[in-house]
Amino acid sequence: MERGKQLCAWGAAVLIFVVLMVVTPAIPQSEEYHNFADQRELFLGIPNTLNVISNIPFLFVGVVGLTLCFYRNYFRLQGEIWGWSIFFLGVTAVAFGSSYYHLKPNDARLVWDRLPMTVAFTSIMAIFIIERVDEKTGTTSIAPLVIAGILTILYWRFFDDLRPYALIQFLPCIIIPLMAILIPPMYTHSSYWLWAAGFYLLAKVEEAEDKQIYKWTNHIVSGHTLKHLFAAMVPVFLTLMLAKRDIEPERRSLLQKWKIYWIRIKENGLKAERLECEYSEVSTTV
Structure with missing residues (x-):
């Protein structure tokens, strides 16, 4: 029964993808994309200096994340270790791939910029499925999702069409915050997912x-340099979440928690109004 549901879900995903590919026009890679605002060579003979060195935070947070994966027991499920390890490997690789690209921006080097990011995106989707839907389904989806992500890069490179890559990149940006809000978590500190999505x-x-x-x-700093720094905050928040989190005693979604919090605020407001009315009556009587 469960296997049937999984096959239906994958089938529906493939069907939606095929329909989108049929009804939407191809999106070629613009050469203008490589023309970044800040092309200064500031020191050490590094071209596009700030766009290159702003990738260093990915290396540090990636290494710290990998250390957390194996140094202490932060996970209940084996699939989580695989998912998070692949994610932090992808984050670490971003430091090298993006730096290599920005030394001499062109389509051939852009492959190595996008490839590790895609590995990180797809592994995060698998992690969410493991933690919030089903462990077995999520674990078995790690390899297919990562391979699908890599294939989108190859498709863009050989056919000059960004549609599959755009889908792989932006779909998690929609699905993950929704899942974080609507599906009860296994662990505490679930709101860190929203901070990561916001950055x-x-x-x-x-x-x-x-x-x-x-x-x-x-002309001090460009948007692309800031983009690297803000994007690096995503794994920073997720690393902090792993270090701080514990098993969630009451598995309530963020939406349920917000509703409870809002009800309490309204109740406290009503109590304050009653006390104020009682105080006014006493003052008038006296």
């Missing part, structure tokens, strides 16, 4: 406004 959203805005931010800051 990633800001990173994408800064990427889109690369030249405008460079102008606003009087």
Whole structure:
């Protein structure tokens, strides 16, 4: 029965993907993408210096995350260890792949920038399935999701069409916050997922406004450099979450917790109004 549901889910996902590929036009990679605002060589003879060295935080947080995966027992399920290890390997690889690309931006090098990011995106999806839906389904989906992500990079490189890659990149940005809000978590500190999603959203805005931010800051820092720093905050928040979290005693979704919190605020407000009315009556009587 469970296997049938899994096959239906995968079948539906493939069908939706095929329909989107049929009804939407191809999205070629623009050469203008490589024309970043800040192309200064500031020191050590490093071209595009700030866009290169702003990738260093990915290396540090990736190594710390991998250490957490194996140094202490932060996980209840074996699949979690695999998922998080692949995620932090992807984050660590971003430091090298993105730096390599920004030394000489072009399509051939962009592959090595996007590849580790895609591995990180897809492994996060598998982690969420493990923690919030079903361990077995999530664990068995790690390899297919990561391979699907890699295939989107190859498809873009050989057919100059970004549609599959865009789907793999932006779908988790929608699904993960929704799942974080609606599905009861296994662990505490679930709100860190939303902080991570918020910083990633800001990173994408800064990427889109690369030249405008460079102008606003009087040519001090570009939007793309800030994009790297804000994107690095995503694994930072997730690493903090792993270090702080514990088993959730009451498995309530964030939405349920917010509802309870809102009800308590309303009840406290009503109590305060009653006390104020009683105090006014006493004052009038006296």
